[in-house]
Amino acid sequence: MRTRTQVGIVGAGPAGLLLAQLLHRQGIDTVVLERQDEAYVRARVRAGVLEPGTVRALCDVGAGERMLRQGLVHGGFELRFAGRGHRIAMDELTGESITVYGQQEVVADLIDARRAAGADVEFEATVTEVAGTDTATPVIRYEQHGRTHELHCDWIAGCDGFHGVCRPPESPAYQRDYPFAWLGILASVPPSSDELIYARHDRGFAMHSMRSPTVSRFYLQVPPDTDLAEWPDERVWKELHLRLATDDGWRLAEGEVTERSVTGMRGFVSRTMRHGRLLLAGDAGHIVPPTGAKGLNLAVSDARLLGDALIRRYADGDEGPLDAYSDTCLRRVWRAQDFSQWMTGLLHRTEGAEFEQRAQLAQLAYVCHSKAASTMLAENYVGATGM
Structure with missing residues (x-):
């Protein structure tokens, strides 16, 4: 079966779902492919610390209402050593707080927001190949319910994680x-x-x-x-x-x-987040130690940057933001990598x-x-x- 969309998104994690919602709200056609079934995706437990920017991003796409009701807002956290606790007052020092809200809940909210907007996610869709990324018409080949499909796209967003098929295996990286x-x-x-x-x-x-x-x-x-x-x-x-x-x-x-x-x-960082018409986001392009609580937040940051760049491309043909996407992402990724490495060394024996x-x-x-x-x-x- 052959179908066509403007942006094909591989992976229904926070990066893929947020990107899909950003684009859909601007009238850009997307298809989201996810290897697992919906029950698994909604249940898998991951990180749960949301930066203020992540909270704002979810609210901006209509996926923040339950988070604002149920999320636990923390103005600080404790460093404990030598038998004593020491509070780091984030709210007093920066004017900001974090929200504790599980990643599986973020994913569930984004799925529900996408459906409420009249779109859906293709679950149990196993991507077997991403091809033609150096051409103007890349294609995603996948299998779903015993049938083989080809999804032809203008752009492919690889949001399928470190072990997904989108990240080119020969792509140079730091680890x-x-x-x-x-x-x-x-x-x-x-x-x-x-x-x-x-x-x-x-x-x-x-x-x-x-x-x-x-x-x-x-x-x-x-x-x-x-x-x-x-x-x-x-x-x-x-x-x-x-x-x-x-x-x-x-x-x-x-x-x-x-x-x-x-x-x-x-710690893992791809040297580039772009391979022709294939653009990586989230764990497909970088992984940080969990100590600094940056993984989910970096994925959301990637999706926002990529969404804005694609919207500009479709709105007025400006490819400047897409050309700058990788370098812009990696500046924040390396800042987070350095912080996560420092905090890991500060606390681990x-x-x-x-x-x-x-x-x-x-x-x-x-x-x-x-x-x-x-x-x-x-x-x-x-x-x-x-x-």
């Missing part, structure tokens, strides 16, 4: 693999804190996050080859108690663990002499007690870096 991973759990228990906690401990990093007033999210630093079978609930809670403990008697509430996973830590461990504690103390250092951290965390 760094970290010597640890995160064991993440979702638990049916009210948060034990009003704001996020990032904890540095001699046993390794720990984090207390949340998804709602009744659901909490936790992370533990573990080796990359960790087997989930070695981490029963009892061990998880014991380790969280140890790493999050404070001298003032703060207590962590336990609950039923409903999900667990191990996430590797890597690496094997080394006591000298390095003491220097890490000194740096944490400086960040917490210097207004200039705290402001730098807060500005980067809320995305107020002017990039």
Whole structure:
């Protein structure tokens, strides 16, 4: 089957869905192809910290109403080390706050907004090839429900993640693999804190996050080859108690663990986000360590930039923004990469002499007690870096 659209979008994550909504609202025809079924896409748990710019972007396309009602607005977060907590007051230092709202909820809202606007998503569509990207008529070949399809486009947006088919395998890139991973759990228990906690401990990093007033999210630093079978609930809670403990008697509430996973830590940046008529967005073009909460927010930033560039192209034939798309994206990506690497090093334990461990504690103390250092951290965390 042969069909045609103006912009073919591969991947129904935040980048692909936001881009589709931006273009659809300007009368630009789009088709969104997603390999998984809808139930899977709506359920997959990912990041949950939204920068102010991300919140505004979702509201601008009509996908922010539920987020504004249910999202948890945080004006700060806590750095915890040496048995004490230190609040980084983002609202006071930058005038901005973050919103805690799960990525799966963002995706669900964008799907619903697209349908409300009279469009839809092609689920269970497995893309097998992206061809002709160096021509004016690229094509996406995919299989859906036992049938083979060809989607002819003016432009292709590759929003299908690090393991998707859109990113050319021979494309040059920069990469760094970290010597640890995160064991993440979702638990049916009210948060034990009003704001996020990032904890540095001699046993390794720990984090207390949340998804709602009744659901909490936790992370533990573990080796990359960790087997989930070695981490029963009892061990998880014991380790969280140890790493999050404070001298003032703060207590962590336990609950039923409903999900667990191990996430590797890597930094990855493509040297270019554009390959002819194929433009990458989100994890297809870059991955950052999750410590700085930048992955989802970078994907949204990419989609906004790409959407604006394509709208300009169709409105008046101006290809300048498309020509600048890759360089513009990568400036912010490298800023986020640097921040995420710095914050990861600030909080994670690496094997080394006591000298390095003491220097890490000194740096944490400086960040917490210097207004200039705290402001730098807060500005980067809320995305107020002017990039």
